[in-house]
Amino acid sequence: MTNGAQALITTLADSGVDVCFGNPGTSEMHFVAALDAVPEMRGVLCLFEGVVTGAADGYARMAGRPAATLLHLGPGMGNGLANLHNARRAHTPVVTVIGDHATYHQKYDAPLQSEIEPLAEWTHGWVRRSASVADVGRDAADAVAAACATPGQIATLILPADISWDEGGEPAGAVAPAPAAAADxxxxxxxxxxxxxxxxxxxxxxxxxxxxxxxxxxxxxxxxxxxxxxxxxxxxxxxxxxxxxxxxxxxxxxxxxxxxxxxxxxxxxxxxxxxxxxxxxxxxxxxxxxxxxxxxxxxxxxxxxxxxxxxxxxxxAHDTEPRPQAAAAPALPTGPLTPQNWVEVIGALLPENAIISDESNTSGLLLPMATAGSPRHDVLTLTGGAIGQGLPVAVGAAIARPDRPVIALQADGSAAYTISALWTMARENLDITTVILNNNAYAILRMELQRVGAATDGPKARNLLDLSRPDMDFAKIAEGFGVPAARATTAEELADQFRRALAEPGPHLIDAQVPPLF
Amino acid sequence: MTNGAQALITTLADSGVDVCFGNPGTSEMHFVAALDAVPEMRGVLCLFEGVVTGAADGYARMAGRPAATLLHLGPGMGNGLANLHNARRAHTPVVTVIGDHATYHQKYDAPLQSEIEPLAEWTHGWVRRSASVADVGRDAADAVAAACATPGQIATLILPADISWDEGGEPAGAVAPAPAAAADxxxxxxxxxxxxxxxxxxxxxxxxxxxxxxxxxxxxxxxxxxxxxxxxxxxxxxxxxxxxxxxxxxxxxxxxxxxxxxxxxxxxxxxxxxxxxxxxxxxxxxxxxxxxxxxxxxxxxxxxxxxxxxxxxxxxAHDTEPRPQAAAAPALPTGPLTPQNWVEVIGALLPENAIISDESNTSGLLLPMATAGSPRHDVLTLTGGAIGQGLPVAVGAAIARPDRPVIALQADGSAAYTISALWTMARENLDITTVILNNNAYAILRMELQRVGAATDGPKARNLLDLSRPDMDFAKIAEGFGVPAARATTAEELADQFRRALAEPGPHLIDAQVPPLF
The missing domain is CATH 3.40.50.1220 (TPP-binding domain)
Structure with a gap:
């Protein structure tokens, strides 16, 4: 006998989707139980849905195929929306499975009842609600094909609890995504x-x-x-x-x-x-x-x-060759950390084949210059402007490519959004080196306050852009989530800690005290 | 000269809304700047929108009048939705102000562009988009009246950036909310x-x-x-x-x-x-x-x-008096912490006039019995089932009632959702004692996995409900966010730490190692 959840997960795996990032609730318990029935599917627990969806984004950017996400009802989808927005802007394929109340339960307006379709449609992707257990397999195959259609999008499958637990599920074969259009x-x-x-x-x-x-x-x-x-x-x-x-x-x-x-x-x-x-x-x-x-x-x-x-x-350009960048890593700098020298440390020590998840924001303004001649690497950027993306994307990238070192360059204010991603790094022992650019400010907003021509720069306005009082100690926070951490105040310390973090497997965090550029 | 933002904030303050929880972005910079022009309005920075909306919920539950929230575009609203869902189920009045791109900018589909109305409407409240700077004051007064109509709801005002920065704003007088219907x-x-x-x-x-x-x-x-x-x-x-x-x-x-x-x-x-x-x-x-x-x-x-x-x-019952509960605090227990004895510590030491923000979930099953005869207090509960509410609600309650001790009883898994609320407790020096019930599990889901009759209890399913590997060290996390913290493993330690936390002003956290009930 195969229930809906088993048919769904089997179909996903058969369609090439074999990682599911999730934060489940009661309405997803049969999905959770069914993971053990499908050996191919890996379940990865994240402690917040924004981590789930950001990880799925990072995974697909590096794996070239979608991960699934498992979210709990409308509020779970709500929590996942910001990073789905970034994934939408990245044209990343994502297969989002959202558990809903059982079909017959929805009319009772229980406390967690809400509309899910409007949230799913907000991502400008493909949306379907499974209507019967016999359809779930086909729905899943269609979702994967929809997600993978060029250029990639978010496919959301709403899964009522009874359709998950009912018997009569039928796994479906993979559906080929629509091919990309050829150039005219x-x-x-x-x-x-x-x-x-x-x-x-x-x-x-x-x-x-x-x-x-x-x-x-x-x-x-x-x-x-x-x-x-x-x-x-x-x-x-x-x-x-x-x-x-x-x-x-x-x-x-x-x-x-x-x-x-x-x-x-x-x-x-x-x-x-x-x-x-x-x-x-x-x-x-x-x-x-x-x-x-x-x-x-x-x-x-x-x-x-x-x-x-x-x-x-x-x-x-029939006879013209591309012009590869020459290898040219910067020299290792010395002295107290500055917005100029921390990027040189990264550029000097960047390992071969690294993946950089870059949410360094203002602190990273000079990063591209410092890493231009470093060993070949991939950079994943904040495509949709919804902050809190960097650490989750690093999680997903590391799961997609365990053979490559992942480096998360992360602004402090944005890090606080989805900080529990650190826990998943520890749980999965992911080879991620996180460098927090800790300038104790929403520095980009200080700049923007000037750029929009706002009249005043009074104490209340400044207070809303300031992240000191108290300063966040990201080394302590990381250790609390199970990630070994250190604090760097000089370029030498950063270099030393960065080198050691790269040399040891598993996650590490460096709380780099880089003063604001603005 | 008065711009739209100034008219908006002046109107809110004149309508009795004088606290604004916010996490602003570039499109809200004129709102931020305008805070300094309106002395009555207090701005409180939260590091994530889920904290913003949960704090507004806790504030209004205790103040009896709404706070405003300031959110950044669609993704900011998305991040705030889960706790707005809880506020909706609590029938809490909330005035949500969301900055949007300037009216003329929206057609360009810039990276942060998205629809805001569908997200706002998801909260089943009142929604309006300010159409001109001359209307903003009236819009704000209408929003407060809508929020305060019985039984209370979420009123969302969408504020395009140019309507915020344009000159010609006109503050409006308070509008009386529709009166509650009298009983038939x-x-x-x-x-x-x-x-x-x-x-x-x-x-x-x-x-x-x-x-x-x-x-x-x-x-x-x-x-x-x-x-x-x-x-x-x-x-x-x-x-x-x-x-x-x-x-x-x-x-x-x-x-x-x-x-x-x-x-x-x-x-x-x-x-x-x-x-x-x-x-x-x-x-x-x-x-x-x-x-x-x-x-x-x-x-x-x-x-x-x-x-x-x-x-x-x-x-x-014309001649019948109510039957007040007699004072009867439990005796202080001893020994290693258990789901039975930690509630007795709280019941024994609960101060007069406390406010309890209760998201203790399974660990708190026996709490109501242990506190029934404690000094009079108020309990704020998880009304909508969207976890991550407890710490933000405590923030709001403490700002609404600085004269009363606030006690956040907080399950570990739920705490990880909105953990940066601790930072706002430190920033605002709020008198909140947080007790984390740290059982290293989504214990409620272990119970629910059984209750829904899911067939297996395999290693992958158990892995998704387990919060150990690594255990979270909430004392370290709290210190990282600037909140003094301790860890308790026995009833004596919990009592000692709880007493000291109550005696000292400002926030404290106790990481209580309470084994799971299930």
Whole structure:
């Protein structure tokens, strides 16, 4: 006999989804029990749903296939929404399973009753409620296919408790996701003409194009045509370092991006949207495409962007090779930690094949320069701007790639959002080195308070942007969650602790006392 | 000149809302700056939106008037939803202000862009988007009135950034909330007849009736008629202890409630709904009203329930006095901590006028017995079942009533959800004693796994309900957030630490190693 939960989990595993991050409740108990019936499925406990969904995001960015999440009713989905928002903006495939009350129980308006569909639909993905135990297997296979359709999305399956526990479940075979659309040859040819015209052009790449294949094609195009190839501001997964073409990244600050794009006659988009200001600022433009610039779309989000870049490169850069970045790690600095020198420590000591989960925010402004010539690595960024992503994404990345060292570079204020991710690092003995950039402030908001032109800088406003009184001691917090930790106040201490953390397996945390840049 | 944010905050303060819990972002910077222009408004920083909304819930339960919350865009609202769900189920008035992108910026689909209305509507309250700076003051006054309409609800005001920063704001005067409906005299008379019939009756009270006035009336009715007066399972604020009538509380477990209600011919509801099972269980009823029981509604959620109880008491218990609970604190126990003895320590040492934020879950099963004869106190319970409520509610209660000691009795798994609430306790130097009931397990789920009849109890299932490997050290975590802490393993240690924590102002945490009940 197979109940709904067993059919669901079997189908997920058969469809290539074999990790489930979860924080279950009573309505998910049959799902939990069914994990033992399906040896292929690994269950990973997180202590908060925001960790669950962020881990699923990090997992899929590195594994190239979705994880499942297990959430408890509407409030559990609510807790998971912020990191699902980031996953949505990263175009990460995620299969979200949400337990609901039994079908016949919903009418009683029990305390945990709420609507789940509006929350699921908020993620702009695929949503289905399993209607009978016989359908659960097929629903699960459809969910995986929906999640994996290019460019990747969040597929939510709502699972009433009785459909989970009823007998009569039927596992379904994997469903192939819809294939990515191929680039239109005429569009590619037109854009080749633009590039050959000699007029100033920027090729802005994003999505699936920020791996070695897309970066190489974009760099070949730049080398052959004189166009500038650039990477979108917050790539989901950017490959960098020695041996990889080092493309300029579009800046977060509208002022930066405006400077980078000025004078551009043609803006060619591949796997990304036309750049806009992250926030609105009084009297400043939201649209960052310069006046007089023509925007061309080589490949949209649903297209096979790497293939399109490859075809374009074949047309305009047939004999041109990509220009790999030379190895050039910075020297190890000395003295008290500063926003300038901590990044040099990371750049100097970054191990081969590292994965960086980067939520260093203002403290990390100089990071890309310091790590440009470090050994090849991948960087996972805060795609949707919802803070509290970095530590959960590191958890997921480490589970996806246990063979690679994971480094979480984490701002203090954002770390507090989903701090219990540290516990899962310890529970699963994940090889993650977390460096907290502890400047005792929402430093980015101090900057933003100026940038939006707010009139005052009074004591109450300052109080709301200040994280001192008390200073958070992240070393103690980490030890409380079972992660060995140390505090660094100098570049030497940071280097020493970072080296040791990398040398030992399992999680470590360094509370780096880096003064604010602003 | 007055901008939108200043008009908004001035109106809130003039309407009696003078505390704002917040976690702002760039789109709320003008709101933050405006706090310094309105001396009456106090801003309280929380490090996560779930703390913000839970604190607003605890504040209003104790202050009797709403606090405002300040949230950042859709993801910030998402993070706040779980505790807004609890507030909704508590019928707590909350004024939620959510910053959105500037009106003209929304069409650009910037990374943090999302729909806010569907999330706000999920709370089943009042929702408005400010359409112009001239309207903001009136919108704010309407929001406060909507929040305060009986029985209390969540009023959400969406505030686009440009409407916050534009000049031309006009503060508005307070708007009176719609009055509670008066009890229908005929209904009261009919129910009086039922009570006089001598047939077995239960009077189940909830909502505003669980304070001294409603409890006294319900107890008088019971004393005069032989009906049993009972309190709903999860009251928002229940007054208890010496001098207060001690009404039986309906049990959380369906089996308990069924036992308590069996043989009841008439179930009379006052300010609460007919009891239903918290979750569905295979083969067990969801509706806990026994077959053959007639349900009568004395007062619905929108009615003046205390007045209705008073009128009923006047009819059937004119000369009957309420029966106050005698003072009878338990003796101080000794020996290693157990689920039985830790509650006796609390009962023995509970100070006069305490506020208990109770999210002790399974560890607290015996708490009501141990504190029944302790000095008079208020208990705030987990009304909506979304865990992670206890610490934030304690924050809000302590800000509402700085004259009263606040005691947070907190299960370990739930504590991890919103643990950064400890930081706000330290920042605001709140007189809160937190006792973590640390049993290293989601003990309630171990019980529920059995109760739902899940077939297996395999290693993967057990792993998802286990919080050991590693054990969380809440004393270290608390110190990391700036709260002095200790660990207790015996009843003597707990008593000693609890006494000292109460004697010293400011926050303290005790990590009590209480083995699981199940």
């Amino acid at each position: 040859a005429a569009v590619v040819a037109d854009i080749a003409e633009v590039l050959r015209s000699g007029e100033s052009a920027v090729l802005l790449i994003g999505g699936a194009a920020t791996g070695i294949e897309g970066l190489s094609a974009a760099d070949r195009i730049a080398a052959a045509t004189g166009a500038r190839s650039m990477v979108e501001t917050f790539p989901a997964r950017l490959t960098r370092g020695a041996g990889v073409p080092n493309l300029e990244r579009l800046g977060y600050l509208a002022e930066q991006a405006t400077y980078q794009l000025q004078g551009t006659k043609h803006l060619i988009l591949a796997g990304t949207q036309a750049p806009v200001s992250f926030f609105a600022y009084p009297g400043k433009p939201s649209d960052l495409v310069p006046e007089g610039t023509t925007v061309h779309t080589l490949a949209g989000l649903g297209d096979d962007v790497c293939a399109a870049l490859g075809r374009l490169a074949d047309l305009v | 005299a005929a209904v009261v008379a009919d129910i009086a007849e039922v009570l006089r019939s001598g047939e077995s009756a239960v009077l189940l009270i909830g909502g505003a009736a669980t304070g001294i006035e409603g409890l006294s009336a319900a107890d008088r009715i019971a004393a005069a008629t032989g009906a049993r007066s009972m309190v709903e399972t999860f009251p928002a604020r229940l007054t208890r202890g010496a001098g207060v009538p001690n009404l039986e509380r309906l049990g959380y477990l369906a089996e308990q409630a069924t036992y308590q209600l069996q043989g009841t011919k008439h179930l009379i509801l006052a300010g609460t709904q007919a009891p239903v099972s918290f979750f569905a269980y295979p083969g067990k009823p969801s509706d806990l009203v026994p077959e053959g029981t007639t349900v009568h509604t004395l007062a619905g959620l929108g009615d003046d329930v205390c007045a209705a109880l008073g009128r009923l008491a006047d009819l059937v």
